[in-house]
Amino acid sequence: MSLVDSNDRRRLGDWLILACVGLALISDGWTADAPQKSRPQKDFVWRVQSTNGVLFLAGSLHELRARDRPSASLYEAYALCDRIVFEVDLAEIGQEDFRREVTRLARLPPGKSLTKQLDAATVQKLRQLARRQSLPEDEFEQFRPWFASSYASLLLLSEAGFEAAHGTDQTFFDRAVREGKPRESLETGRQQLDMLVNLPERDGLAELRRDLTNGLAEAEALVQAWKTGDVEAMERLALEDRNASPSMYDRLLTARNAAWLPRLEHWLAGTNSTLVLVGAAHLVGTNGLVHLLERRGHSVRQMPLVR
Incomplete structure (x- = not known):
């Protein structure tokens, strides 16, 4: 097998950002509802108020197309904040040493094969994807399921113009670097890597099958929900x-x-304002950050959509 050549090393280095998108997978057959015109559209940004401080909690999509611009509401939250917090430090996961460690941990042990764990239809889809990308047909053969899923998703989305460079994280990370705005992260790259490496193989295989079947449709639906604050x-x-x-x-x-x-x-206990940018799926549901903060007694308000 031939590992990704130098022209594809940057795309492989984006694996971790894409893996975060996978935390908000959309089930097979789901399509986004049309926006309801009878109610004002909201943004995927919440203002959290405490006695002392303000925190803006924003949902991120880690890979987007050039036309999928962040809203004016999100830019306003960025302008008002004294610091910005990401899930992970993008500078850390972009380092060559970290990428080499990812590639090392992504490999199956000698004698093991990814395709031996897959049905014939999934193997065929993987090989077709590799050919479309001008990669060897056995490109995925030596990768563990968790990495194969992230890598395949990255390639599929790139065919439709989705790139990490257009994603919410990279957009505001680059802006913060240029402007010298203080940055923090919720996790280290190593923490996220360990989390993915330790996922059961059956979960990685199931995700790979679903990505190859509905990956692009799921991404489109996710963008639609994110854009309309649904x-x-x-x-x-x-x-x-x-x-x-x-x-x-x-x-x-x-x-x-x-x-x-x-x-x-x-x-929130401090007097500075903070913008926290995390994957959109982290914000919703009874275990989502919005609900958890409300249960703790904080005032949480979803911001109106401003384009």
């Missing part, structure tokens, strides 16, 4: 994901939200 739609897709893989949902969403909550309350 919390109900996002809650439905999150519930369907939980039903499809309860253990993966709990590990990638519920447990992380609970771990992040004390950090959010720490920032």
Whole structure:
């Protein structure tokens, strides 16, 4: 097998950002509802108020097309904040040492093969994807399921113009670097890598099959819900994901939200304003950050959509 050549190393380095998109998978056959014109559209940004501080909680899509611009509401929240917080430090996961570690951990042990764990139809889809990308047909052969799923999704989305460079995270990370705005992160790259490496193989295989079948349609639906602040739609897709893989949902969403909550309350206790940018699926549902903060007695208000 031939690993990705130098021209594709940057795309492979984006694996972690794309993996975060996978935390908000949309179930098979789901399509986004049309926006309801009878009610004002909201943004995927919430203003959280405490006695001392203000926190803006914004849903991020880690890969977008050039035309999928962040809303004016999100830019306003960025302008008002004294610091911006990301899920992970994008500078860290872009380092060559980290990418090499990802590639090392992504490999199956000698003698093992990804395609031996897959049905013939899925293997055929993988090979077709590789050919369309001018990659060897056996490009995925030596990758573990969790990485193969992220890599395949990255390639599929790139065919429709989705890129991490257009994603919400990268857009505001680059802006913060240029303007010298203080940055923090909720997790380290190593923490996220360990989390993915330790996912059960059956979950990675199931996600790979679904990505190859409905990956682009799911991405389109997710963008539609994000653009219109459709919390109900996002809650439905999150519930369907939980039903499809309860253990993966709990590990990638519920447990992380609970771990992040004390950090959010720490920032709220201060007098500075903070913008926290996390995957949109982290914000919805009974285990979402919005509900968790409301249960803790904070005033939480979804901001109106401003384009």
